[in-house]
Amino acid sequence: MTVDAIITADVLDVPSSPVRTVRRRRFASWRLAYMLLLPSLLGLAAFTYLPVLRVAIDALHVTPHGAGGATRFVGLENFARVLGDAAFRQAALNNLIYAVGTVGPSVVLALLFALAVRRSTRFNAVVRTILFFPSLVPLVAAASLFFFIFLPGVGLLDYYLAKLGVSGPNWIGDTDVALWSIVGLTVWKNAGYYMLFYIAGLQNVPRDHIEAATVDGANAMQRLWYVILPALRPTTAFVITIALIHMLTAVDHVVVLTKGGPSNATNLLLFYIFQEAHENFDTGKAAAATVISVAVLLLVSLGSLRGMEAGSRREA
Amino acid sequence: MRLDRHAGPALLAALVAAVAFVWVTPFLWTLVAAFRHESAGSAGMASLLPDFTPTLANFRLALESGEFGLYYVNTIIVVVGVLGVQLVTISLAGYAFARLEFPGRDVLFYVFLVQLMLVPAVLIVPNLRTTVDLGLYDTLAGVMAPYFASAFGTFLMRQTFRGIPRDFEEAAAIDGAPWWAIVWHVLLPMARPGLIAFAIVSVTAHWNEFLWPLMVINDPANHTLTIGLATFTKGAEGAKEWGVLAAGTLLVMAPLAVVFVAFQRRFVDSFVFSGIKG
Numbered sequence: 052m053t054v055d056a057i058i059t060a061d062v063l064d065v066p067s068s069p070v071r072t073v074r075r076r077r078f079a080s081w082r083l084a085y086m087l088l089l090p091s092l093l094g095l096a097a098f099t100y101l102p103v104l105r106v107a108i109d110a111l112h113v114t115p116h117g118a119g120g121a122t123r124f125v126g127l128e129n130f131a132r133v134l135g136d137a138a139f140r141q142a143a144l145n146n147l148i149y150a151v152g153t154v155g156p157s158v159v160l161a162l163l164f165a166l167a168v169r170r171s172t173r174f175n176a177v178v179r180t181i182l183f184f185p186s187l188v189p190l191v192a193a194a195s196l197f198f199f200i201f202l203p204g205v206g207l208l209d210y211y212l213a214k215l216g217v218s219g220p221n222w223i224g225d226t227d228v229a230l231w232s233i234v235g236l237t238v239w240k241n242a243g244y245y246m247l248f249y250i251a252g253l254q255n256v257p258r259d260h261i262e263a264a265t266v267d268g269a270n271a272m273q274r275l276w277y278v279i280l281p282a283l284r285p286t287t288a289f290v291i292t293i294a295l296i297h298m299l300t301a302v303d304h305v306v307v308l309t310k311g312g313p314s315n316a317t318n319l320l321l322f323y324i325f326q327e328a329h330e331n332f333d334t335g336k337a338a339a340a341t342v343i344s345v346a347v348l349l350l351v352s353l354g355s356l357r358g359m360e361a362g363s364r365r366e367a
Numbered sequence: 368m369r370l371d372r373h374a375g376p377a378l379l380a381a382l383v384a385a386v387a388f389v390w391v392t393p394f395l396w397t398l399v400a401a402f403r404h405e406s407a408g409s410a411g412m413a414s415l416l417p418d419f420t421p422t423l424a425n426f427r428l429a430l431e432s433g434e435f436g437l438y439y440v441n442t443i444i445v446v447v448g449v450l451g452v453q454l455v456t457i458s459l460a461g462y463a464f465a466r467l468e469f470p471g472r473d474v475l476f477y478v479f480l481v482q483l484m485l486v487p488a489v490l491i492v493p494n495l496r497t498t499v500d501l502g503l504y505d506t507l508a509g510v511m512a513p514y515f516a517s518a519f520g521t522f523l524m525r526q527t528f529r530g531i532p533r534d535f536e537e538a539a540a541i542d543g544a545p546w547w548a549i550v551w552h553v554l555l556p557m558a559r560p561g562l563i564a565f566a567i568v569s570v571t572a573h574w575n576e577f578l579w580p581l582m583v584i585n586d587p588a589n590h591t592l593t594i595g596l597a598t599f600t601k602g603a604e605g606a607k608e609w610g611v612l613a614a615g616t617l618l619v620m621a622p623l624a625v626v627f628v629a630f631q632r633r634f635v636d637s638f639v640f641s642g643i644k645g
Contacts, residue, residue, distance in 0.1 A: 081469030083546060087459040088475065094456065094516025099482045102493035109493065167383050174380070178387045180631060185390070187627055187634075188620045189575035191593045195600045195616045196393045199400075199412075199609050207396055210413030239390065244638070251639045300488035303577040307597050321489065321578075328492045329582060337492045344489050352484035 103345060109338035116332040129339035139340060142311075142318040145230055149319060150298040152234040153241070158290055160242040162283075165249030166275075179243075179250070186244035194307035197236050201308075223309050226316040233317050236304055241297060245290045252286030253279070292355035299348050320344050397620075400613035401425050412609045425614035432602060432611070435618055437588065438595035445510050445580075445591060446573045450566055452515045457565065458558075460516075461524025462550050466536075482518035488578065495582050509583045510591070514573065520565050527561030528554055564637035574623055592619045 110129050114122040133139050164182055168175040185193065200207040201222035212219045222232040256279055264278045280287075302322040305311060311318035311326065324344065328337035395415055402421035403412075429435070463469075464476060487494065494513055495504075503509030535553050544552070555562070577593040584590060590598070596619045603612035627634050 080467050084463040084467040084469035084472070087463040087467075090456045091460040091479070091516040091521060092475075094513075095479065095482055095518070097497060098487060098494055098513040098516070099485050099490070102490045102497060103485065105496065106490070106493040109496075164386075167379065178383055179635075180628075181387045181391045183635065184394070184624075184627070187571060187623055189577065189593050189596070191575075191577045191596050191600075192616045192619050193393075195596060195612060196397055198600060198604060199396070199612060200393060205412055207392070207413040207415075239393075243390070247635060247639050296484075296486060300486045303593070306578065306581070307600060321491075324489075324492060325578065325582070328495070334492070341489065341492045345485065348486070348489055349484060 106338045106341045106345070109334060110342045113335045116334075125335070129335040130343075133336050133339045133343070136336070138315050138318060139323055141315045142320050142323040145315075145317065146298065146319045148230060149234060149237075150295060152231065153237045153298060154291060154294040156234075157238050157242045157245055157294055158287065160238065161245035161290065162249050162287075164242065164246040165253055166279075168246075169250055169253050179246075182243035182246055184243065185240045188240075190240065190301055190303035191307055193236060193240050194304040197232075197304070198308060201232055223317075224313055226313050229309060229313060229316045233304060233309070236308075237297075241294065245294065248286055248290050249283065252283045256282040288355060292352070295351045295355070296348065299344060299351070320347075397613045397617055400610050401617050403610050425608075425610040426618070428608070428611045429599070429615040429618060433595050433599040433615060434587075434590075435592075435595065435615075438590055438592040439622075441507060441589060442574060442592045444507050446570050448507070449511045449514045449573050450569050452511070453517050453520055453565075453569060454562065456516050457520030457524045458550065458555060460521040461528055462546075462554065464521065464525040465528035479518040479521055482516075487513045491579055491582050494579075498583055504583060505585045505589060506583075507589055510580045513579070514569075517565075517569070520569070523561050523565050524558065527558045531557050563633065567634055567637040571623060595619075 111124060111126060112122050113125045113129065168178050168182075203209060203219075203221050203224065206222075208222065209219045220228045223229045260278050260282070261274055264274045269277065299320060302319050302325065305317055305319055305322045306325070309317040311322050320340065321344065324337050324340045327333045327340060392415070396413070399415055399417050400412060402417070402423075402425070403419055404422050404424065460479075464472065490513075498504055498509040498512065501509075501512070503512055531554060535557070536549050539549050539553050575593065576591075577597065580591045581594055581597070584594060596615060599615045600612060603609070603615065
């Protein structure tokens with residue numbers, strides 16, 4: 052969840068606040084500054100910057116698995132192999148469906164939840180806790196629980212559906228359904244987390260704007276659409292960003308529940324990378340797929356960064 | 368008219384309660400199934416009604432088949448180790464960004480910012496190679512190492528320090544206190560809300576982390592709770608021991624859940640604070 056660190060409007064405008072410094076102490080001050088930053092910079096270099104460089108280089112080479120294999124330069128061959136791999140194309144397509152299918156409902160539900168429980172009553176406090184709680188448990192634990200929930204016949208879902216006279220599909224065994232079951236699990240897990248940001252955002256919507264709209268005869272729907280939603284635009288931009296990043300960085304449930312199956316129906320990019328690296332020991336392919344994934348991640352981040360800047364300007 | 372005014376909120380409350388019930392169902396089932404006798408059989412396992420005398424048999428079986436004691440210790444080592452180092456690195460870097468002026472400050476700030484986008488999770492492949500090169504493969508230190516520097520924590524501390532009036536430090540500086548004494552005795556005590564918020568987010572993230580430890584750790588003696596649970600799930604699933612599966616999952620979730628229920632406000636505030644104030 053370090054993802055949550057994502058840039059907020061606050062961080063974006065790097066304030067150049069005038070720091071009072073005595074001129075002759077300036078040299079000592081900047082030597083000290085670099086000394087203090089050194090531990091963090093070493094960590095960032097070793098596990099953020101160099102890895103990006105390294106994976107880009109690895110993507111251009113092939114190292115045969117096992118002893119004695121010599122690494123050789125192969126140009127873009129790894130990329131060609133990855134893009135030519137039906138499993139990769141499937142994973143990329145799945146990831147897109149998964150992202151759209153999860154982010155949309157999660158964000159809408161988060162907003163509705165926040166609107167429903169924003170007032171601090173005892174009842175609402177309990178409901179908030181319940182809705183938020185899934186985001187605290189490990190994704191692996193959620194997957195373990197859903198393994199039983201999705202179990203054909205005797206599982207929680209089928210058991211209660213049967214009482215209603217409905218017979219469910221094979222939730223994680225049917226190629227047409229499995230990805231949507233993963234989507235459902237993820238919506239359940241994340242919506243309450245995004246709700247928190249909407250609750251906080253709602254507190255910043257000016258009361259008098261809503262009241263003015265009410266006086267002008269706007270009904271609840273109109274107030275939501277013309278007053279509340281526009282005011283929440285920065286929150287929405289932020290929530291969509293972290294939600295999209297979650298889509299590319301969390302596959303624990305796929306590892307535990309489906310292993311990408313049946314027949315790649317639930318394979319996602321990061322799981323594909325994990326498989327190539329950890330199970331097929333194809334470092335070239337894993338590296339090339341990582342480069343592609345990093346590129347997508349940067350596009351998402353930069354795109355929403357611009358969206359957020361635009362959003363905060365509009366509010367200013 | 369009068370009916371409308373009362374029916375609306377009542378309907379909404381009923382709807383909200385229904386959604387909340389759906390949301391809590393998986394956990395209700397876990398609780399019920401974990402304490403249910405195995406003799407209840409597989410057919411009625413999904414029932415949410417606790418129509419039995421509770422038993423601890425499932426927990427005993429879970430503890431026997433998985434080495435949860437070991438997993439707890441390993442997880443606590445990772446979580447405490449990561450947090451301990453992070454608190455030092457983010458306090459130092461946060462202080463530098465908040466209070467010192469030096470050439471390249473804005474550039475370095477952006478250098479940190481990039482880590483927020485390049486989430487370590489996507490870099491598991493190159494990071495694994497680095498971990499091997501550093502001789503940290505299959506060690507708990509290898510699980511921790513990528514998180515020692517935290518851009519997010521640095522921003523949080525920078526913001527927190529900037530919110531503290533300079534008068535306190537200036538008074539201490541006039542008394543001749545060196546920078547580290549000012550940080551330790553003046554700034555950090557006042558930055559406690561920020562530190563606690565960061566600690567909660569960090570501990571939750573690393574308690575729950577799975578894929579990276581799975582890549583780095585091979586030796587079962589180094590397994591963390593999430594890896595243990597994944598292995599354990601496979602076993603329970605094969606044996607169709609759903610009660611044991613529920614008990615094992617509960618064992619993994621329980622510590623954070625208990626802390627969360629005890630300090631709910633703090634948790635929620637921390638997560639919002641971490642996102643909104645950055």
